[in-house]
Amino acid sequence: MPTLPARVPLPGGAVTAVSAVSSLDLRRRLSGDRGIALGLVVLSAAVVVGIAINPEAVPVVGAFVPLVLAVLLLSNRLMVAYAFYMLLVITAATLLQDDITARTGSAIVAMYLLTLTVIGVGRGPGRLAVSRLRGESMLVDLRDRILAQGQIPPLPEGWAVESAIASAGGTGFAGDFIVANLGERGRRIDLVVVDVSGKGEAAGTRALQLSGAMGGLVGALPPSGFLPAANDYLLQRSWEEGFASAVHLSVDLADGSFELRSAGHPPAVQRHAGSGRWQVLRAEGQVLGVLEDADFEPLRGRLAPGDALLLYTDGMVEEPRRDIELGIDQMMGEAESLLRGSWDGLAARLVAAVGSPDDDRALLVVHRRG
Numbered sequence: 001m002p003t004l005p006a007r008v009p010l011p012g013g014a015v016t017a018v019s020a021v022s023s024l025d026l027r028r029r030l031s032g033d034r035g036i037a038l039g040l041v042v043l044s045a046a047v048v049v050g051i052a053i054n055p056e057a058v059p060v061v062g063a064f065v066p067l068v069l070a071v072l073l074l075s076n077r078l079m080v081a082y083a084f085y086m087l088l089v090i091t092a093a094t095l096l097q098d099d100i101t102a103r104t105g106s107a108i109v110a111m112y113l114l115t116l117t118v119i120g121v122g123r124g125p126g127r128l129a130v131s132r133l134r135g136e137s138m139l140v141d142l143r144d145r146i147l148a149q150g151q152i153p154p155l156p157e158g159w160a161v162e163s164a165i166a167s168a169g170g171t172g173f174a175g176d177f178i179v180a181n182l183g184e185r186g187r188r189i190d191l192v193v194v195d196v197s198g199k200g201e202a203a204g205t206r207a208l209q210l211s212g213a214m215g216g217l218v219g220a221l222p223p224s225g226f227l228p229a230a231n232d233y234l235l236q237r238s239w240e241e242g243f244a245s246a247v248h249l250s251v252d253l254a255d256g257s258f259e260l261r262s263a264g265h266p267p268a269v270q271r272h273a274g275s276g277r278w279q280v281l282r283a284e285g286q287v288l289g290v291l292e293d294a295d296f297e298p299l300r301g302r303l304a305p306g307d308a309l310l311l312y313t314d315g316m317v318e319e320p321r322r323d324i325e326l327g328i329d330q331m332m333g334e335a336e337s338l339l340r341g342s343w344d345g346l347a348a349r350l351v352a353a354v355g356s357p358d359d360d361r362a363l364l365v366v367h368r369r370g
Contacts, residue, residue: 037078040066044089087116153182155189156253158305162347162365168315168358175203176313176362177211181219190218190226191249193364195265195313197241203360206239223250223259227285227296231263234289243289247311249366256303256368261296263288266314266324269332273306273370278332306370308343310335315359316351330354343367
């Protein structure tokens, strides 16, 4: 299921909400490992009962089956604990034998040796088990690195930014990500929302590489140079699915003026506090990684006190057999409905309320408090 965004208050009145795999997710994975271990314990007990009732149908080597499963499925710590348990199971199975033949005795000795080997290797520096926990921890680290690029820096009083990301089908990766940078001695903030082509682990891997590059570019270049540089970077990668859409917002935090540039991305929307109306901001530009010397014309505007901007990916507004304009209208209508409560937490609530669960979804809310 999609991860739930968590709101994190920051100094200076800034707020950010990001979806991340936290320590709770790790505890859930550990709990899953313990569930597998419990199942193997039950299976081992069934083997012992089978040996006791009918040793001809269930030989002692039957205990080998759950041990192999433990090696394949459990993390090292649980695997070693289970191997000690298996020593007890094998001993119990041996004592239940009325007549131990030479063949059965050899099998028992082999099982003892194999179990002791599993214990020795599992407790040593080597890794015999194919650890799901370690692999999933790597996925956690990968997404944490992507999310770290989108952490909102402390903003001046009167500004708030929230972001939320949900992955397609609740998978461990999202091809959508956010990059943020505070420059000009805290006067200007640059925010980028990116949608990498593809889904799943392949999109997540490309998103990690691209988010790192964009994080460096957005802080080193003027607003006009960022998207052209990102386009050149993607063209040099030679990825099979080497394109991405992006929207870049650069806001002057002193007077609220902004520049918006788009690279094949859905249009941003602005809410004007004075009229209470939403305006679609259609900046033009080619997707990244397709054409050389692509041009990205800026759309300029201003956020007055109380105004807000929404930047989002197509998963928020696109669904099969539905025009994207209808999706944008639905998103604005839902946002207006949710605003009857508070701006706080709007990003998380809006991502949960609209969009396709079969697509990655990302949303960034920039609010100049009145």
